[in-house]
Amino acid sequence: MTTVLPIYSTIPALQSQLNQHHEAILEAAPGAGKTTAVPLAFLDANWLGQRKIVMLEPRRLAAKSAAKRLADQLGEPLGQRVGYQIRQEGKQSANTQILVVTEGILTRMLQDDPSLDDVALIIFDEFHERNLHSDLAFALSLQARELFREDDPLKLLVMSATLDSERLTELLHCEPIICEGRQFPITMRYANLSLKQQDVSLQIAKQVQQALREEDGSILVFLPGQREIRTVQNLLENQLPDNTELLSLFGDMSMTEQEKVIAPAPEKQRKVVLATSIAQTSLTIEGIRVVIDSGLSREARFDAKTATTRLHTRRASQAETIQRAGRAGRLQAGVCYRWWSEEQQHRLAAHNAPQIELEDLSHLVMDVARWGVQEREELDWISLPPLAHWQQAKSLLTQLGLLETSDSLALTADGEALASMPLPPRLARLLLEASRRGEAQSALEAAALLYEGVSKQHQDSNLHNAITYATKGKAWQRSINALQRHLPNNKSDRSFSLAACLATAFPDRIAMRQRQQGGETLFKLSNGRQALLANHDSNANSDFLIALELGGHAERDADWLYLTWPIALNELEQALADQIEIIERCEWDKASGGLVGAAETWLGKLKLKQERLNHLPDSAVTMATCHYIRQQGLNVLNWDEDSLALRARIQFAHRHLDPSMPDASDECLLERLEDWLGPFLTGVKRIQQLEKLSLLDPLMVLLDWPQQQSLQTLPIRIPVASGSNIKVDYQGEQPVIRVKLQEMFGETQSPMIAGQTVKIELLSPAQRPLAVTMDLAFFWEESYPDVRKEMRGRYPKHPWPENPLTAEATAKTNRALRNS
Incomplete structure (x- = not known):
């Protein structure tokens, strides 16, 4: 090595740190040479012995390139003291001391052997990129060495040009070693x-x-x-x-x-x-x-x-x-x-x-479940995975049949079988289902294409066309061969098409054609999103598609379908039978004035089909009618005088008699429609029937038996001085009676109901309001003389005594009184 790199001045401090401790953080400027020089600096370390140094790089090309530069400096071909392992490709031997890998490789190494007894040091290079695998591998490494390497701790070195090092310092209990210089200005x-x-x-x-x-x-x-x-x-x-x-x-x-x-x-x-x-x-x-x-x-x-x-x-x-x-x-x-x-x-x-x-955590959560963790907090993360992303990942894994429930991280039998496969959960599920259903070869091709990434260079979304394009490359067969080794061998007698197998892996990506808009065709997905295909795409006229690869930009409302496969409705219903729900629904049709019903077949947020219902289930009638009432308001119901009076008594009792009595306000009645009105909607299938339905019995359903007894303490009518029984109006804050003035002669006390003074509206012989009072004694003394003066000439046939307190209370005229 003839080139003098800036990192060389920092290497002694780094060697000293790892000789005395088991953790180190290196922050080195771009061009300092950390990737090229640091791993080689530890080849002669006493603590290395016969074990390896594993260095992680964020990308396959970076890993392969770094390994080549390291081997060149040793004057050796790749695969001797320096080797590499990336997806489906690698070179190493019994002599390999430095193994350069991508992060996914390290995750699988830890899953297969948590102790990593043959590894002395893990170097996390370019750690600032913080991809999913590096964060997971770092968290697993911390726990693995705590559980399995207490006597001979696994050494960890984190390197990058730019680090947000506060959390790293907290987890590794060491300060960063800084290399300021770069090789050239x-x-x-x-x-x-x-x-x-x-x-x-x-x-x-x-x-x-x-x-x-x-x-x-x-x-x-x-x-x-x-x-x-x-x-x-x-x-x-x-x-x-x-x-x-x-x-x-x-x-x-x-x-x-x-x-x-x-x-x-x-x-x-x-x-x-x-x-x-x-x-x-x-x-x-x-x-x-x-x-x-x-x-x-x-x-x-x-x-x-x-x-x-x-x-x-x-x-x-x-x-x-x-x-x-x-x-x-x-x-x-x-x-x-x-x-x-x-x-x-x-x-x-x-x-x-x-x-x-930022990203989908389904693969990460699958790895964590395999590791044996049950909660996010059990691992020491650099950044805790967001709860919403974590829960969504568990929901998807449950939908794929890989977790027992979305409330835990317990793997199903299928989940256990697939967890060791070096594939995202969807693709692992695809291969499992295809191996059972006799579609292994075609599923292998689809999985290989999706695993390696879909090329955008072909103009059609059809999976078959994309596979045809992909087979032109040599890497294609390597991918097929690598996946073949992981293919489960448990064939079932029941056969599925490739489309059905794909549907089991992408149940939330079923797309249903909606309409054309301009040069594009709009589809709706079972997860509720919308997506587009060009009208000239070979799958644009399919009623149903499986969206295998889709994406979009933040500025667009709909995503774009990059890779799709058509599926027939019957195949869909067969493949996802356990996820399809049939909902019997009916609604009020304003044009006909009656209820119309349909059986709807749903997959997630996608209505697959609808069939007319001739017989309307009572539950569907109740649901539709309550929905109609909530839309139109309570005024569509038959609020006759008796129903309004009962409702007012119940509401008065709630306010003044017993707070546990039900609230009969509009808001609460609408909220509880199913409870009080629902039982009486059987057979109501025309608007005219609804408009004639008596509400007396439904309103009483709001009350249990003790409450019904308690309501009886609120009189519907009360006796007055004349002997008449006058109806009480409970619709205001105070109960009200409306009574002819002459019927209250001799009465000085206003009646009381539930501790509330009854408001008295005193009426003329023509039933027109003369006065409103809650203090009769005051009225007779102060107001009555003026009322008598004005009214006795207008209504001479009725008694208007000077002293109302000694007069006989009556509803009769003067003549009737004389003849009685």
Whole structure:
């Protein structure tokens, strides 16, 4: 090793830390050489013995590239002292001391052997990326060494250029070791612009042309996604010098295509690489000395409410821009172009959110269930998984038949069988079902395609077409062979189609065709989301589809269907019989004035079909009628005088007699319709019947027997001085009676009901109000003389004595009194 890397000055401190302790944190600037130099520094450590150093890298290409650089420094081929293991590919031997892996590999190593007796040190490289597997592997490593390596603790080293180290310091009980320097200086060039997202691509194309004029060497351009890469490609087409090659680098590309991009350019040639964040860390693209940063980053955010992942484009964080700029100074002095200002740079968020807070957690929860944990809090996480994401993952695993219930992490027999498969839960479920139903080969092809990632280069969503495209690559057969080894062998006599097998793995992704809108066809999914297909897609006219791969952008209401498979309704009903619900429903039809009923077949939030019901079940009638009343209001019911009086008595009793009596307000009656009115709705199938239904008996259902007895203490009528029984009105705050004035002669006390003074409306012989009082004695003395003076001439046939207190109370006229 002839190159002097900045990390070399820090290695003694790092060696001392791990010689004396079992944990270390290294924060080293981009280009310091940590990935290249640190693992080799421990090959002669006494604590290593015959055991391995396992180093984690966030991506397959990064892992393979790092292993190659380490082996080159030892002057050995890959597979000797330095090996690597990535998905379906690896090189190692009995002599391997440093094994470079992706995080998913370490998770499986821990699941298979929690003690990891043959491993002395785990290095978490580029830990700032905080993907799901790195967070899980870190949490499992902490618990594994606590449970199984107490006498000989597993050493842990966390490395990154930018770390939010407070939580790491708390968990590892050590302070970060800092390596400040980078290998070569980087000149920052700010354009001091303020741009909207849609204007960034044009500015990037201009900066590429500017950099080609001003600087030597190859250029690495960071863009948020493939859409922007294509835009900039089109803008630069035929605009570059003859000695400049325009290349792309993104995750959907094959390993072979990615390796071609990072290889050195031919002599006297330069290249412009348009890349997503895949090139942000770990990878060294030969010849790069200029970085042009779009300042944007695209991340997938999982919505736990709809179980859908959508793409969001946001401003890059400070940590991301530092990592990107560092790509320019790895091999020589470099330059980084930024369209924004230095002042704006300081206002960027320090770090981006970890994947564990953004993504679908079903695979992680499956791994945790296999590990034996029952609650999130049992593991020491860098960031605790969000509760909503955690619960949604458990719900999906239960729906897939892999967890006993969504309230626990107890695996079913199928869950136990599939937990060890290195596949996401959906694909593991697909292979299990297909192996049982005689569709193993076709399911293998589908699983391989989904596992490796769907290429967006074909224009049709049909799974068969995507498989045809995928088989052109050599990696295809490797994927098939690797999955074949994990295929369960428990065939059932009952056969299913591939569509039915896919449905069992994607029960929340069943899509039903709705309508065409412009050049697109709208589908509704069983999880409630909407998704689109182009009208020219071969599956656009299918009534039902399985949405195997879908996604979208935050600015769109509907997702886009990237990969689909058609399924017939009868296949769907067969495959998901245990998840399909038949609901008998009826509703009031205003046009006919009656009830119409239907049997609805539902899968999740998707109504698959509807059939007319000739016989309407009582429960459906009750539900529909109550819904109708809630929509229209209580005034659609038959509130005659007696019903209103009873309701008012009940409400008065609730307020003044006994608070435990039911509340008869509109709000409460509507809320409890099923309780009090429901039993009387049997046979009510016409609006006219509803409008004639007596409410006396239904209202009494509100009251239990003791309450009915208590209600009887509130009189319907009360006697007055004349001997008449006058009806009591309970609809106000005080009970009210309306009585002819002459019938109250001689009475000085207002009656009382439930401790409330009865309000008396005194009426003329024509039944018109003369006065309202709650104090008869005061009325006779103060108000009556004026009333007598005015009324005796108007109603001379009725008694108007000077002294009402001594007069006979009567409802009769003067003549009737004389004749009596």
